[in-house]
Amino acid sequence: MLPLAAAAAAVLAAGVAAGANESMMRGVPDPKQARIDYMLKCQGCHRPDGGGDDRSNPPMKHVVAQFLGVPGGREFLGRVPGVSTVDLDNVRLANLVNWTLYTFDAAHMPSDFRPYTPEEIGQLRRHPLRLERADMRARLVAGFAQERTETQTP
Numbered sequence: 001m002l003p004l005a006a007a008a009a010a011v012l013a014a015g016v017a018a019g020a021n022e023s024m025m026r027g028v029p030d031p032k033q034a035r036i037d038y039m040l041k042c043q044g045c046h047r048p049d050g051g052g053d054d055r056s057n058p059p060m061k062h063v064v065a066q067f068l069g070v071p072g073g074r075e076f077l078g079r080v081p082g083v084s085t086v087d088l089d090n091v092r093l094a095n096l097v098n099w100t101l102y103t104f105d106a107a108h109m110p111s112d113f114r115p116y117t118p119e120e121i122g123q124l125r126r127h128p129l130r131l132e133r134a135d136m137r138a139r140l141v142a143g144f145a146q147e148r149t150e151t152q153t154p
């Protein structure tokens, strides 16, 4: 039988880190802290499995890393209010954002991914997005949806 602590860890891992191998994640010096920060600061909206909901909170699962592949997407991820205004310091926030990308959308991680550094996160969050973010998001999503269609065309 599993010791209690291991069983609890397994449940925790199944909840958020579906299959992600945390030792392979770049820019995530403290995955355990990231899991805790995600639970405390993000999952109320984005849900424990990153699935979001059908109303106002977008899914990150199978989606979020695609922003890295379109111009302006990298900056967008650091400036959305859920990220930029959270009460975590830059070191914990960079750790968490990198972890979020790998955990919920490993399949779309670019092979040459440059992890967010605390310095970059610090720069981006100085300019939190406001109402313009809905249009910006729609444009970025259209950008990667378009790319997908193009690569599928023979």
Ligand code: HEC
Residues within 6 Å of the ligand: 038, 041, 042, 043, 044, 045, 046, 056, 057, 058, 059, 060, 063, 064, 076, 077, 080, 081, 082, 083, 086, 096, 097, 100, 133, 134, 137
């Ligand atoms: C109050 C609800 C809420 C909380 C809390 C929240 N988010 Fe979000 N998040 C949203 C919404 C809504 C969007 C869509 C863009 C927008 O309108 O801000 C979003 C967008 C994002 C995006 C961009 C991807 C996309 O599909 O738009 C990322 C990355 C993200 N959130 C990560 C996080 C992280 C990490 C945390 C915790 C530190 C967090 N969010 C906390 C609601 C939330």
